[in-house]
Amino acid sequence: MNTHSIPEKDLVTIILYISLFFIIVAVSLIIFFYFSRKKIIQKELEKKDLILQYQKEQLHAVIITQEEERKRIAQDLHDDISSKLNIVSLNTHLLSSPNLTEEETAEITGNIINLTAKALENSRKIAHNLLSPVFEKFGLNAGVEELCEEFESSKSVKTYYKNEIDFDDNIDRHLHIFRILQELMNNSLRHGKATEIWIAFRKNNGINTCYYEDNGIGFDSKNLENQKGLGMKNIDSRISFLNGTIKFDSEINKGIAVIFTF
Template identity: 25%
Template sequence: MDEKATLVIVLVAVAILLLLLIVVAILFSVFMKRKNTLVQEQLEAQKRFEQEIAETQIEIREATLRNISWELHDNIGQLLTLAKIQTQNSGGSQQDLDMAAATIGKGLKEIRTLSKLINPEALNEMSLKEALQLELERFNRMAYLESKLTTSGTPLEIDKKIEVIIFRVLQEFFTNTIKHSKATELLVDVRYDARTLTIVAADNGVGFDYAFAKAKNGIGLTNMESRAKLIGATINYNSAVNQGTQLKLIYTPNKI
């Protein structure tokens, strides 16, 4: 092979090599651009999620304050009023004074429990099961209805912000049960499997027409559903007039 032919081969090889380098550089540039775009989209999605969480927490705080007002006025207020009447009618009787003191003590205990359940910092120190148990025990003490919590499976690792939202969704359901359902029983079942948290809450109250309530854009239903959607959970209702109400919440961590 003469020198001219060898030179041609070398030039062709160099040209092919340069072409390959250019193709690789272009592909790498496209890959990095897409990667950076994806990372940016993920960051923006996370920012939107954090913003929505913050807005939801504000909405939850306002709803919680409304419920506190109801609790203080209709329930704890009644206890303190009863204690006042017992004290006024005691006539100096130690037994009557002891009854009044016991009533005041019960009221103070309910205030302390209520303060834990509305305090985000206190909730952050409790597991979801502990918060639910505390809430249901309070219902039993106040004789709202008979309530019971059952749990099964090994608890999953769930972000505390999300656990608090799940708890607030259930609180909304509990409040509706106590205020509107005329139920005598409330059963809550918390089940963990390998990847999913499933919570079923059911009462034996008067129930309601879900389709009708949804069509009227009921605030309670809308709030619960929007909060569940925010964290990637699903909510299903099963209710009919005079047949009680059941709420089923399903959440899979890292679904967002």
């Protein structure tokens, strides 16, 4: 009975080919994982670069906003306070003039009292614009209520405010929300020519959310150029500090709707 067996030489050749095949597969896998890992690392670095760039842009926007605010305060102090105090100073010197009649003395004294009262009132307004005492003492809800009352006092806009959130006492985070609403309301009045503004705080799927609307002239929200203004960048930077999101929806002559989370 004949038995057929693989020659030893052929067996060695087969083993070599199999070994070579596995070596090629192993090298291919190593190369594949190496380049895949390299690509992942590259994407992570690109993502970090984008985050750093975004943070730089935000910081730049905040710095510019602060500078603009400082200029505005300096202008207010110069126009409202300094000019009035200069006139008070002049009137005070007039009181030391000889031969003043009783009527002239009374008139000059009246001018000093009136101008001092106006300077005091304007200084309070400037301080209030920097930070509302109501907000500082009683928190975000009371601060927004007062903000709405202030806008309504101009008789040019009607506000509707509703709050369904029990806020904690994190004044630093709430200040960002307060400033966002200030910016939105100023834009509604100054640029949007709105006559009605709606603000509501409520939880949406457990997330703190603010709903803001006006009936102003609106803008084309699909045009990104409309969302690159200094005010918008300032809002974006504050939203980032709050780890929130923001969405603008607007059309020409159809007002604006804003939803932001915090």
